[in-house]
Amino acid sequence: MKPIFTAAKKALKKRVAFSEGEDERVLRAAQIVVDEGLALPTLIGRPKVIAKRIENFGLRLKEGVDYEVVNVEHDDRYRDFWQTYHRMTERKGITVPVAKIEMRRRLSLIGAMLLQKGYVDGLICGTWGTTSLHLQYLDQVIGKREGVKTYAAMNGLMLPGRQVFLVDTHINYDPNAEQLAEITVMAAEEMLRFGIPPKVALLSHSNFGSSSQPSALKMRDTLALLRERAPWLEVDGEMHGDVALDSAARRVIMPNSTLQSDANLLVLPNIDAANIAYNLLKTAAGGNIAVGPVLLGAAKPVHILTASTTVRRIVNMTALTVADANAVR
DSSP, rough: HHHHHHHHHHSOOOEESSOOOOOOHHHHHHHHHHHHHHHEEEEEOOHHHHHHHHHTTTOOBBBBBBBBEEESSSOOTOOOOOOOEEHHHHGGTTOOHHHHHHHHOOOOHHHHHHHHHOOEEEEEEEESSSSHHHHHHHHHHHOOOOOOOEEEEEEEEEETTTTEEEEEESSSSOOOOOHOOOOOOOHHHHHTTTTTOEEEEEOOOSSSOOOOSSSHHHHHHHHHHHHOOOOOOOOOEEEHHHHHOOOHHHHHHTTOOOOOOOOOOESEEEEEHHHHHHHHHHHSSSSOOEEEEESSSSSHHHHOOOOOOHHHHHHHHHHHHHHHHOOOO
């Protein structure tokens, strides 16, 4: 994360909104963000509750100096926000009463509207609830980046002696080969922004054609698409996880593999495999330290975290959001 932290601290300070502004982890992370000069926090919540919790936690944050608050109980922009939301979604089943209610109670929706309207430069949400709960509002208001068809979530782990990134850990239940190819390219490009050259392994229960089950065939089709659409990418598959991480063992099995190094980007065939692998590695070898989930494919800098998110991860993701806000795609 050092290149991302450096980019965030050198850049003109950006305004990052935190949709769960009353959460203790968010407040402690906001204190670090302010101390490190990474961003200007905008906390969504009730001002009195936020101020009281800052005092209780022994933090030094001052409203109007260190952070801004979007008051969910009263904000002069409320009418504009719900009307804009209704216009965006009136043909998607959202009526006027629903738009009014949602804009009061859905903190990630408020944050998405702040970002869409330009009041903030980035958004972090998801410290409670599920990814799908938050993504539906982000998709309605922010949408996908031009040319992108699929959202995805990438997680990074700092393991002993190596860094490993995994996709898709939280969004697509059973992506097809087209989706996996797009997800892989987006993840690889994101890694390049971190300053890490991607080495991609397409994982499966099979090893270089040892099975003809649908999931194995899907990974082979993904490889064919990647070789056609991203010839710059060092990638191979389908393969076992141990072979992906051990290039010496891979050379014995497949001496002509187009993946020459130990893989650092693992592409899993479905969300079960990706999520289980990520959580096992994080707990058993990663010291519960992770970067992500990084939301891939969104039109603006926004990321959906998880209920198990730590203060450190929120700070890391704030730095990433600021770097994303300053990037020219």
